[in-house]
Amino acid sequence: MKTKCHVCNKRFDAVIKRKMDSEDIQDIYFVCPRCNEFYHIAYTNAEIRAYNEELQQVRNALLKDKQNKELFEKAREMMITHKSMMDKLNNKLGRVGKNG
Numbered sequence: 814m815k816t817k818c819h820v821c822n823k824r825f826d827a828v829i830k831r832k833m834d835s836e837d838i839q840d841i842y843f844v845c846p847r848c849n850e851f852y853h854i855a856y857t858n859a860e861i862r863a864y865n866e867e868l869q870q871v872r873n874a875l876l877k878d879k880q881n882k883e884l885f886e887k888a889r890e891m892m893i894t895h896k897s898m899m900d901k902l903n904n905k906l907g908r909v910g911k912n913g
Contacts, residue, residue: 816852818845829854838906856906861898868895 814827827843834840837859843852857865868891875884 816843818848818850820850821845821848823847827852838902855899856903857899858902861895861902864891864895864898868892 814829815824816827817824823845825846829841829843832840832842834856839857839862841854841857843854844850845852868888871884871888871891875881875888878884
């Protein structure tokens with residue numbers, strides 16, 4: 814993913830990193846290679862990561878059967894649920910879109 818640092822203006826390929834915070838919370842982020850500016854992307858927990866695996870299985874099945882309307886609808890509904898789960902956790906932690 815190409816991005817540009819808002820601090821030093823360097824363009825770079827963001828390398829997504831993950832680290833476990835307290836309990837089962839995983840912080841997803843990247844860092845500018847020139848000035849080390851920290852960019853928080855999102856938090857996940859075990860429930861979200863498990864749900865994401867299920868969603869990925871449905872997406873993979875849909876790639877094999879692109880005309881399957883039931884799979885398409887299931888994937889659509891799962892993506893809405895996934896977004897809701899992510900929003901709830903990240904809003905609770907209060908760090909979405911904030912750096913540092």
